[in-house]
Amino acid sequence: MKYKDEFSDPALASSLVCRIKETVPDREVSFMEVCGTHTMAIHRYGIKSLLPENIRLLSGPGCPVCVTPVSYMDAAIQYSRDPCFMIATFGDLFRVPGSDSSLAMEKALGGDIKIVYSPLGALDLARRNPEKHVIFLGIGFETTLPAIASAIVYAKEEDMDNFSVLFGGKTVPNVLRVLAGSPDLKLAGLILPGHVSAIIGVEPYRFLASEFSIPCAITGFEPLDILFSIARLLDMVNKGRPEVLNLYPRTVKDDGNTRACDLIQRVFCPVDSDWRGIGRIPESGLAIREEFARYDAARRFPIEVPPGKVHPGCRCGEVLKGVITPLECPLFGKACHPESPIGACMVSSEGTCAAYYKYGT
Amino acid sequence: MNEKNILLAHGSGGRLSHNLVKNMIIPLFSNPALDLMDDSARICVPGGEIAFTTDSFVVTPRFFPGGDIGSLSVYGTANDLAVCGAVPEYMSLALIIEEGFSTDELSKILESIKHGAKRCSVKIVTGDTKVVEKGSGDGIFINTAGIGRLTGYDFRPCVPGDHIITSGDLGRHGAAVLAAREEIFRDNRITSDCGPVFPLVSAVMEEVKSVKFMRDPTRGGAASVLNELAESGSVELKINEACLPLSSSVEGLCEALGIDPLYLACEGRVIFVVGREDAERTVEILRKTPGGEGAGIIGEVTEGRPGRVIMVTKLGGRRILDMPVGEPLPRIC
Structure with missing residues (x-):
């Protein structure tokens, strides 16, 4: 290379x-x-x-995994317990703890949960499993959003009825x-x-x-x-x-990727969004537009999700804001480690705590 | 264990697998041969000592570039014997087949087992077949157990200054299987390194007297083997990233998926620790042996905090190389 x-x-x-x-x-x-x-x-x-x-x-x-609120994971877990649904997710979310379970645990108990490499992989699952309704866990920043938007647009073009997205997209x-x-x-x-x-x-x-x-x-x-x-x-x-x-002109054009931005714009609209540990930030998230509401799992299959439970000692929020390093969190490396993570920062492959733990900084 | 149920990660060869074995299994059956947690148990029988091991094989897809579940089930067990310093001799073969499985495919798998057994010079002397109801198994599961004759090689403990050697590039089998699973990576054509390691270990053991450790880095990859060595030998290891042999296609796939190739399985490689004075010669011997062409020194045993594996990065920075936690999962972006 x-x-x-x-x-x-x-x-x-x-x-x-x-x-x-x-x-x-x-x-x-x-x-x-x-x-x-x-x-x-x-x-x-x-x-x-x-x-x-x-x-x-x-x-x-x-x-993106770390800033996704616990209630999002709780919703995903709730859907995974319904045998009508097949959950398609990026690998990162698989082990992230919700209030009292994780997708990895739900899979062990019989939940139909598949790991995909892209939102289009989730569409393929829906095409191959017409008896199931595939819910794709669509989280991510601007990088991932165009691919999620494409999947929604394709689903609409094909008039698919067994695909939707539990959407939690955020903007930087x-x-x-x-x-x-x-x-x-x-x-x-x-x-x-x-x-x-x-x-x-x-x-x-x-x-x-x-x-x-x-x-x-x-x-x-x-x-x-x-x-x-x-x-x-x-x-x-x-x-x-x-x-x-x-300093990254080999990949980043000053005006970005206008086609991808147009696609994001077409499928999603800006909304205030909850960031795990940080709170609600105005216009920092996106929602699926009315035109594509059929592909919005939350609107199509409304469920009651109680407020997420976070371990009282978990300081992920301060880690995410850069106020403390993981080493300053009392749970780090003790109660919270990659085998039994308490906060998302310890489990995601890009999480700060996971990086500190894995590479021993 | 914190979990109430077994997770896939308990079968990944990383920290959770290690804890499952160490905390739930070993304490119940504790005995000197088992407690060593080696790839094979050394047991005394009338007339000497033998090595005894077993392994089960579940792989998706069953056929992948460079191998299949059949040959893999022979090499896996034969290699576990070989790295304990034994000559693989006899093997059992147990098949758990799902109802409806194609007999043509079974035939292909059996032919491949035959070919693998011939390459390893092992005889399959006993076996078993079971058929389970459709939906109760993923096509076919294979278990093999093997017995090998111990050569009496004297493995001494690792000491600071010893060198760490790999017999070839790392992560190839895991990458080949990952690529074969996903349509998007199929053009990549990474070939598994699946094959017998006995020729490599016997060539080295014949000529080098200071071999301290041999292990085939299968599930959990080189990172698991190195961490297990650091823990069990109470030594610190320093690995030099610039010296790690990695094929560009494996490296490319790992970059794309955000996976560390050192966490991916090999099925035809051996990690050796030898005395510093014999390191260069060990590499020469390996390079002349089929399957060892890509051998190289990757690090050394150092004085420092026992149980720790340090990676000196290409830039000269330092970081910990930890044991993997679960199955490597592709990342989000």
Whole structure:
């Protein structure tokens, strides 16, 4: 994989690390990576161990599984107990705890739960199992939303009657607004998500530099991408000139993917949304438009879901906001570990606690 | 165990499998041979010591590039004997077949078992067949047990400075099966490494006197084997990421799915620990042996916190290589 090797070249990496060490200011600097894939990459490549100690890398609410409220999992679990339904889900959600069960446990008890690689895989399941109604667990950020929208559009075009989506899609810009304005965080810079940006482009982030004076870098997921973004964020910090830089032009166009955005727009409309541990954020989520209501599992098969129960000691919310690191949570590595996770952050493959636990940071 | 029911993850070869065996099974049947939790039990019989092992095989799909459930059920058991330093000799074969299963397919599987047994020079000397009602099994399940003659090789404990060697690239079988399961990855054509490891271990044991440890990294992958070694040997291991042999197609599939190839099974590889002085020569011997062409040194035993496996990344950073928890699951984005 030549392309990949070039972006993990040890010599270039060490020259970037030197540059970072030379330019780091004489005080603590906190940068937040917003995307779960960045969090995992930072730990996987051991990047924290290469950086000066006064650069703090905080992980933000960028793992879609982690920010999905417990009540969503409870709804999915409730549907899975009804033999009329087949649940199609991404692997990440499989082990995430609801109030008192998980999809993995429900499958062990006979729930018809299938793991799919894409929303279109869920459509295929519906086509192959006409006797069942397939509910796809559609969560995700802008990266995943176009694929969910496509599945809904195809289902409508084919006039399918045994497919719907339990939808919990979220959008990134407004949660960044909350973080940028948080007095607890004092962010010196943001490492912006590469995949989400490939869809939405650069424009939706401009307010971070103009209103909040926070330097931002859109970047990729290879080690050199991440180190380079840290070096450029430091440049902006030192010069006191915050901007939103696109350092991932090999994937991200400044105006994003307009076709994908149009598709999102066509199928979904903005709504206020609940973020696990953070609370309700205005216009930070999406709902399925009336025109496609037939494919909205929540509207088609309404159920009563009691408020989700969260372990009283679970500090996922503060971890997601970057206010504490997982090491500061009293449950981390004790009551909460990947075999019996208490919070979603410990179970998702992109979760901050899972990254800290797995890679022993 | 916290769970009230058995989950798929209990069968994944990772931490949950380990806990199931250690907490529910071993305490009930505890005896010196079992308690070692090795791939095969060493037991004394009149005339010497033998190795005895058993394994069950459930795989979807049953036929995958590079192998099938039939040959796999022979290699799996023969390899468990081989890595304990035994010459695989006799095997049992038990088939649990679901009602309605195609006899043509059964024939193909049996032919493949015959071929595998021939390659391993083992005789299938006893067996059993059961048929279960439709819906009670996934086509066919196979169990094999094997007996091997121990060669009397003297395995000494690992000490700091010993080198860790793999006989070839890692994660290939797991990746081949994952790719074969999903339409979208079928063009990838990753071939399983499924095959006998006895030629590799016997070539090394014949010429190298300082072999400390041999294990085939099957379910749970190299990460599980390395963690088990670190725990059971009370040593720290340092793995050098830049030295890990990975095929580009396995690496590509893992990147796309967000899975670590070190958590994926191999079915024809061996992880060795040998004295530092013999490391280079062990690699040379392996590379000259069929199936060992991709051998290389991947790390060493270090002084440090016992039970811990450290990965030195390509960039020179450090992180923990933990035991997998459950089946690797593809991620969301």
